[in-house]
Amino acid sequence: MRKSAAWPREFPGANWYDRQEERAVLNVLRGKAPFRYYGVAQPRYVAAFEEEAKKVYGVRHALAVNSGTGALMTAMTALGIGPGSEVIVPAFLWVSTVGAVVHANAIPVLCEVDDSLSMNPDDLECKITPRTRLIVAVHMAGAPCDMKRIVAVARKRRIPVLEDCAQCNGGTVEGKSVGSFGQIGMFSLQINKNITAGEGGLLVTDDEGLYLKMLAAHDVGALWRGGGLVPDPRYVAWGTGRRMAELIGAVASVQLGKLARVVGHMRASKKRLKAMLEDTPGLAWRRLNDPAGDTACCLVFYAPDRGRAARTVAAIRDSNLFGASRLAEYGMHIYYNIPQLVHKAPLSPAGNPWSLPQNAGIVREYGKGACPTSDALFERAVILSIPSTLTRPQEQVMAGILRGAVLQA
Secondary structure, rough: OOOOOOOOOOOOHHHHHHHHHHHHHHHHHHHHHOOOOOOOOOOHHHHHHHHHHHHHHHOOOOEEEHHHHHHHHHHHHHHOOOOOOOEEEEEEEEHHHHHHHHOOOEEEEEEEEEEOOOHHHHHHHHHHOOEEEEEEEEEEOOOOHHHHHHHHHHHHHOOOEEEOOOOOOOOOEEOEEEEOOOOOEEEEEEOOOOOOOOOOOOEEOOHHHHHHHHHHHOOOEEEOOOOOEEEEOOOOOOOOOOOHHHHHHHHHHHHHHOOHHHHHHHHHHHHHHHHHHHOOOOOOOOOOOHHHHOEEEEEEEOOOHHHHHHHHHHHHHHHHOOOOOEEHHOOEEOOOOOHEEEOOOOOEEOOOOOOOOHHHHOOOOOOOOHHHHHHHHHHHHEEEEEEOOOOOOHHHHHHHHHHHHHHOO
């Protein structure tokens, strides 16, 4: 099949842009108020985005920042992560997640994933040491982790949980939003995400103290209160200038209102695609911890072996569908494909977390083989994006391509 240029790309939120986003951006420009706190006119979009986010995610506090990476780093600061800390992360993640740990001068500790391709709660418990200061649960490829078990392990050991929801905006576990289970949840608004402003991030929490620490850390180290900066010794920090701009907030506030529709459309498409493919020999779906809470931005399935997976991906690509990959080759989403992690690249000529005296005695390696159970799953797993605007005829074409690719492999 030769796919036409009209075939939708995989960028979920961007596919839903219309005049609402245009009007919001023009309102900011006409008001000459691109900074979130003040301008010629009174800025309103970032504040409105935060207020609506509290309702959407069911939390007490929300803080908009300039990127998902910035959100992770701000959260690490608020949680007191630094030298001497171990932070547990899953083997399937994105480079920014582990990068935030390294920038905090802490030591990343890899945890195996299970057949849901999310953090294995059993291995998580085995990886906890007296130095463990944080667990980062990453909801990858649209589907939630087993948050009930992860939180149970964390509570038993009195370790905070940071939820990385960058790839699962709109996801739920038993009807409760991802991001609301741990001490802090973070979301990304980068172009590949379920809603997007090109860049941008969001932090959510029910803990007022953590919120105020993040508020100070994301700005200039003081709290914005009543139209001005108010230093507070309880929350003083070195600020990082990660405020969200009003132009980003304008798009983000509109996109947040579309989140349920975007995710709903992908869920409907995925349900129909899986129904059309359910009897295909040699295809086993990724297990979902909560099928109803999957945001459905990806199809992930297992081939019987590495060779079949590779041939399936090659056949899909020959048909010009976007975004198909064998998970083992899925770039810096896989721990051993992150060269700066594998080689423990220094943050500066002075060294890196692994060379700090506070981290002495912590020996962790990150090359392939560090998580053998995960490695075996990655070799057989195939991932494919589900465009957020598929039509019924396009779904039928896509299902036909996938069935043919699996069968010919």
